[in-house]
Amino acid sequence: MEGSASVVHAMFILKTLVFLLGGGLAALWVSRKLRIPDIAIYLLLGILVGPSALGMIQLPADSTTNQLLLTFGAATLLFEGGMSIQFSVLNRVIVSVVNLATLGVIITAAITALAAHFFLDLPWMYALLLAAVIAATDPATLVPVFRQVKIREHVEQAVVTESAFNDATAAILTFSILGIVMGSGEFSWGSALGGLAWQAAAGAVIGIALAYCAAWAVARLDWIRGHEPVLLPLLIAGSYLLATDGMVAVGLEGASGFMAVFCCGLFFGNGASLNLAVPEGGLDKMHSFLGHAALMLRLCIFLLLGSRVDFAALGRHWLPALGVVAVFMLVARPATVLTSSRPHPSGRGMDKIFPFENNRSFA
Numbered sequence: 001m002e003g004s005a006s007v008v009h010a011m012f013i014l015k016t017l018v019f020l021l022g023g024g025l026a027a028l029w030v031s032r033k034l035r036i037p038d039i040a041i042y043l044l045l046g047i048l049v050g051p052s053a054l055g056m057i058q059l060p061a062d063s064t065t066n067q068l069l070l071t072f073g074a075a076t077l078l079f080e081g082g083m084s085i086q087f088s089v090l091n092r093v094i095v096s097v098v099n100l101a102t103l104g105v106i107i108t109a110a111i112t113a114l115a116a117h118f119f120l121d122l123p124w125m126y127a128l129l130l131a132a133v134i135a136a137t138d139p140a141t142l143v144p145v146f147r148q149v150k151i152r153e154h155v156e157q158a159v160v161t162e163s164a165f166n167d168a169t170a171a172i173l174t175f176s177i178l179g180i181v182m183g184s185g186e187f188s189w190g191s192a193l194g195g196l197a198w199q200a201a202a203g204a205v206i207g208i209a210l211a212y213c214a215a216w217a218v219a220r221l222d223w224i225r226g227h228e229p230v231l232l233p234l235l236i237a238g239s240y241l242l243a244t245d246g247m248v249a250v251g252l253e254g255a256s257g258f259m260a261v262f263c264c265g266l267f268f269g270n271g272a273s274l275n276l277a278v279p280e281g282g283l284d285k286m287h288s289f290l291g292h293a294a295l296m297l298r299l300c301i302f303l304l305l306g307s308r309v310d311f312a313a314l315g316r317h318w319l320p321a322l323g324v325v326a327v328f329m330l331v332a333r334p335a336t337v338l339t340s341s342r343p344h345p346s347g348r349g350m351d352k353i354f355p356f357e358n359n360r361s362f363a
Contacts, residue, residue, distance in 0.1 A: 013065050017300075019056065023049065024299025037145045039302045046306020057307045066304060072237065073297035075261045078164065079236050080294045081142070082265025085157045087273055093158040099340035100162040105169040107339055108332045109135040115327035119320040129177045134328065136170035137163040158341075164262045171196055195253070202255035203243045207263030210239050214264075215271035218282060228282040229289035239264040 027045045031038035049056040059066050090097070112131035116122050122130065142163055146156045214235055218228055243260035247253065267274070314321075 016057065016059055016065065019049075020300045020303050021296060024296075024303060027299065027303075028295075031148075037148050039145065039298065042299050042302035043306040046303040047309045048306075049303075050307030050309060052309060052311040057303070059304065059307070061308065069297070069300050069304060071240075073301040075236050075240050075258060076290075076294050076297050077301075078258055078262045079232075079265035080290055081160050081164070082262045082267075083269030083290070085161060085266055085269065087270050089154050089157045090161060093154050093161075096341040097158050097162045097165070100158070100336065101166040102169050104162070104336040104340035105135045105166050105173065107336045108328070109170075109173055111332035111335060112324065112328050115324045115332075119323035119327075120317070121320075125177060125181050129174065129181060132170060132173035132177055135173065136166045164259070165200075167258075198253060199256040200259050202247060202252075203257065203259030204263045206243045206246075206255060207239045207260035207265075208267050210235060210242065210260075211264045211267035211271075212274060215268055215274055219271070225282065228286050232286060232290055232293070235264055235268065236261055 023045055024042060027041040028038050031041045034041075046057070048054060051058060109128065109131040112135065113124070113127045116127035116130045117124055120127070120130075137159075142160055146160070214231055217224055218231065224231070239260040240257035243255040244257040245254075247255050
């Protein structure tokens, strides 16, 4: 009986994956015809086939399959985003990135809180809590958009990098406001800053170390030649697991797995800057493999996210929620960019964080 149940469950997962990939390919065709980012079509299709509509996708949010797709999928998109960033370009916008990831999050949250207070009639502290939760941007969402909507290279890489680092500021805001709302009196700015700094720094160190080891192996070990794409899922899953479970296993506080993945992709993608020349054929294979894997995982992620939409709640609050979203998109984020960034037409006069001259990237 147990074996039969496991087979039924495996068939259910297989059918779900077939539907996700088949529906995603159809949505991709529609997005190409309409010339709009594919994730918008994935989300709409997910809403249509989710439990609140046609009910064709019935994958619980806490299921192993759902969590695996979302976690590994987001990690893969982060790795791809990191590989696409070049140190030479990042050097010119590093000050804007820091401002956007710190001061910018606070400005976005403040303006969005005003909108939430007036449109949703929320008390000020709850409005601030909602704003802090949604203030951070997500590179897993931005990277696919920039694959289809071309903008200036330095702007794209500044936005992607900022979105990878602004989670820390948003988390501090969220937990500080949550502590006030709950009235626990247990929140400490010092411990919050220290904990987040540790998670980010430890994750970055793990990702960079693993990237260097992988770049060295690809550049120096002949037996890896021809099998370079096998390293990519190993790097993505390995950096995430080392930062989370690996740190706990040795008695330390867990680090940020997503920070480890992003930094691993960033430094692995700039392997030439580490004086580790990788054969061109290997680069082409890895780039092709990562692009196809990211596409499949991207369509699965956004179809699943769309299927989570609750029509009952949306029907009760759609108009004021639309007002909050409009202020967030059309007022808060533009104001954040205007106040936190500065023009860098040539990059002159800027302090460079990555002192590398040879910046040939994988991507």
